[in-house]
Amino acid sequence: MLTLSVCAVSAPFFSTLRRTVLLFGSRTFMEQTQIHKPFTMGGKRPKYSTADEAVKSIKSGDQVFIHTAVAAPQHLIRAMTARASELKGVVPVHIHTEPGTVSAGAPYADPVYEDIFRSKCLFIGSNHRQAVNDKRADFVPCFLGEVPEFFRKGKIPLDVAMITVSPPDKHGWCSLGTSVDVSLAAVESAKYVIAQVNSYMPRTHGAGIIHVSHIDELVEHHSPLPEIGSPHVPHHIESVGKHIADLIPDGACLQMGVGAIPDATLRHLGNHRNLGIHTEMFSNGLVPLLEKGVITNHNKHILPGKCAVSFVMGYGDFYKYLNDNPLFFFAEVSIINNPRMIKWNKLMHSINSCIEIDLTGQVCSDSMGLKMYSGVGGQVDFVRGASLSEGGKAIIALPSVTSKRHGNHSRIVPTLKTGSGVVTSRAHVHYVATEYGVVNLFGKSIRERAELLISIAHPMHRETLEKAARERFGPSFRTFY
Template identity: 55%
Template sequence: MKRLQQMSARTTVLSAASAGRASAFGRRAYQGRPQMLSADDAVKVIKTGDRVFVHSVAAAPQALIHAMTRRAPELRDVEVCHMHIEGDASYADKKYEGSFKNNNFFVGKNVRKGVQEGRLDYTPVFLSEIPLLFRRGILPLDVALITVSPPDQHGFCSLGTSVDASLAAVQCAKTVIAQVNPHMPRTHGDGFVHESAISFMVDGPAPLIEHKRGKVTETIGKIGKNVAQLVEDGATLQMGIGVIPDAVLAELTHHKKLGIHTEMFSDGIIDLVERGVITGENKVIAPRTITVGFCLGTKRLYDFVHENPAVQFRAIEWVNNPILIKENPKMTAINSAVEVDLSGQICADSIGSKLYSGVGGQMDFMRGAALSHGGKPIIALPSTTSRGESKIVPRLKRGAGVVTTRAHVHWVVTEWGAVNLFGKPVKERMKALISIAHPLHRPWLEKEVERGFWFDVDENSPKIPESAHVDE
């Protein structure tokens, strides 16, 4: 850890976020210190018909969200938009339908039911392009609700654990209300916001929401090993949060000179930093630093990123820019999927037509890794669902969203092995994918290929036989 922290934190490419800023003080003229108010008084600025952005993931300002929701009887048609947020999303409750509309750029568990019922909305968008919605006035913002660390002696606060698209929201919103939370880590990178760019401050100490690690099952452990075998020494990694990334990281303890350039990470990277596995010395973009848009984990993670110059939180339009991502040699992007069809199409945001998550940054990194010298775009998933149904299927379910096209897919990994589809015609892809499907599913998948389902004019997807279900 000391080795990484002592290395230079300089970057070799100008951050797009920095280039887009009018000044270090935001777009507003300097007005001195913002007014300190209670949460209830601060959110009185929100008017009927306003569009309100809410800070992302663990940085969601709980006190401000509660206060805004309490104003429901006074408000009509307030659009609340955000990426995935943790914690309270009470404004999305059915009883507040007339007061609040909810527009999600990523569907989290606290709004998923409402989106699937059609009460709440979802905007399909690449994570890297969310800031463009604000900057180009496609979704003009009236109010941004954020959480920041207390200002330092120079008046600068930190967006802490989530810089991502939240920085653009702060720069573009007419009014910025900040919950000042001493528990928010002060992070390095693009996330410093001067108090003069904040309209109102609210004192709101509260521990950050934590995300505990899930259980790595035997199946997930095998996937982790198979993915780790594809990771070369000197590679730069992108991966998300969850049991598969945790399983992969646990298998990398003997690797050398790894780097991190990722939209998000969790606790799993800390051990590799402390072991000297992650050094970032082979990175071209922001060498010798960890590059990230946001993080979610336990207090250990939040303590790790606090005042750590080796971890650089950057605006998401920079982190997820494929043109920059590809500059890192051996860029290895590890993502997951709900379902893969035999031609290589990846469904990652829905279960059939039911939206489950979002487009996110998968394609940003799949493309960047594909263009990187020695890069490897990887899709990793269990071969079956929890109900024993195959995740490798002849055709995607009706209504399923294709997040990564068959032309963008390279490596696909399950607990049964890894195959590279890049450059393979469809018939070879089918054989390759069947070889890493669960053995109990391979016979019926082969029969579908033999009967020529690929040329079948019947638009109905072939039904998975009940006898082919795998018991967990």
């Protein structure tokens, strides 16, 4: 018999709530946020099943949500894929999932199943990139922070949600673990919820604590979470990270992603003080700064004392570090990625990367010409939120050229490739960093922007970029660097 426990809520939490009410005042705004809403008891009586039994609830034509990133329930996914001969027109709905290969992470995206499964990607991961570009899967352009409303308002109705949870405690409460993001809304909105119970899933604090009475079927299967990332960072990326770190003052609040540039930046912040975290996602790079006392979250206005995050990926002992760790508060992306929330953290510094940027400052982050690569994610929300923050900076960071394997082409270009999406407009873009320095485009004319961006391009491409700029702006155009 499942019983309801009364959860103690810390004084800083109520302090944050009070400040949020004072800041926004609006009942409507507060009702739209989940940061202050405990997840209540549901009305379901879950049963334990095998994966094969549980996925029989999936019918032809169903839209099936799959938990995000390393929380993707691979045991359930394999069981669903094994039913392919019994199904038709099933639509898996998700952000990106891990592992990043089709065979390991998304077997239903294999071309042999194109008449059975057609994914609806809200962000494109590596295991769906080919399927989207081969027109076997669909991409939905969206701000990640708006996805929960897609589910709650029925814009993308969900028939089934497949998630991974930590083992329930004695009161029946379990955790969405590494990914609260859009997954909390999926659990609330789906008609039927199947949960893989995995003892390797960390029990994380925050809004992802749910009761088993919101779940229809529980499937026990224990396996390590995928490990994502690498401690190795190329030398030129280290230089990008150093330039970014030099922009960040003591007391700043940071948003960064997962990858070489965020890791390089974090490595150069060891002598900073009183940094805070309010970010969509993070990885291992944060841990040394927490252990050293560089990250304290003391100066944050939203969730002071906590690293506010939506989902995580990492490697090694990273997931063990998260387990039952009150330093981290996992919240939905409608909160974490909300510019109205982000801007209230003073000295908010957002660090985002891109595929290429043109000489006017237009940023492409989701595509390579007509070929889709990723998605919009939270970049625009954090760029805007950081720009509005008192003392904040919005930073776009990229290496100056593509890898040697991809031809060492300049990533600062005269114009974006035909078909490329403009994720972040030139009006939004302020700071741009490469290994050759940092420029601030805020308040600069189109011509001035071109001059500044060429100054941080790779030297072997500057002459070509100058020629293109002269053709656009006239023969008197020249750069000074």
